[in-house]
Amino acid sequence: MAKISLVVGSVYGGAEAVAQQLQSALDQAGHQASISDAQTATSLVSEAADAWLVVTSTTGSGDLPDTILPLFLSLQSEFPMLPDLKYGVVALGDSSYGDTFCGGGRQFGQLLEELGAKELCPLLTIDACEHFDGAPVALEWLPNWLTQLQQQTTKV
Numbered sequence: 142m143a144k145i146s147l148v149v150g151s152v153y154g155g156a157e158a159v160a161q162q163l164q165s166a167l168d169q170a171g172h173q174a175s176i177s178d179a180q181t182a183t184s185l186v187s188e189a190a191d192a193w194l195v196v197t198s199t200t201g202s203g204d205l206p207d208t209i210l211p212l213f214l215s216l217q218s219e220f221p222m223l224p225d226l227k228y229g230v231v232a233l234g235d236s237s238y239g240d241t242f243c244g245g246g247r248q249f250g251q252l253l254e255e256l257g258a259k260e261l262c263p264l265l266t267i268d269a270c271e272h273f274d275g276a277p278v279a280l281e282w283l284p285n286w287l288t289q290l291q292q293q294t295t296k297v
């Protein structure tokens with residue numbers, strides 16, 4: 142059983158709905174998952190999760206939504222090193238935006254990498270051009286992420 146904090150960035154609710162479905166699936170799999178309301182690095186780190194699952198859309202031109210931006214900026218300025226943390230990123234975007242496709246999720250993943258956290262699976266992109274509902278795509282990706290989490294947390 143792992144403790145997992147879901148970190149969500151959403152403008153219109155799509156990423157939030159995906160995060161809720163992931164939380165239910167994680168709970169059903171016997172993990173302790175919660176959607177974090179942390180706005181600062183300190184409060185998120187104090188949740189003492191084994192893993193963070195970032196679920197965020199992109200707004201503007203490759204930017205993070207306002208619901209997750211304060212946390213991102215706080216992590217960037219406090220810069221806590223997180224070598225024991227595992228993470229995954231589920232990035233919602235729209236490929237018609239070209240170069241900035243899923244830029245928000247990519248920025249968050251890049252920052253976590255710089256903080257020394259370990260990415261369990263390559264970032265998942267969910268393209269609004271292809272999927273009206275992103276939840277099935279995320280739920281299909283989740284088991285592999287969980288397998289990696291289990292393997293990494295049982296390693297000595």
Ligand SMILES: Cc1cc2nc3c(=O)[nH]c(=O)nc-3n(C[C@H](O)[C@H](O)[C@H](O)COP(=O)(O)O)c2cc1C
Nearest residue numbers: 151152153154155156198199201203234235242243
């Ligand atoms: C004003 C606006 C700007 C957007 N900019 C981008 C972008 O730069 N890159 C991208 O991949 N998607 C972009 N999107 C698409 C959204 O990220 C996508 O529709 C996502 O599924 C919305 O999720 P949400 O409901 O959680 O906000 C933009 C959407 C809007 C409305």
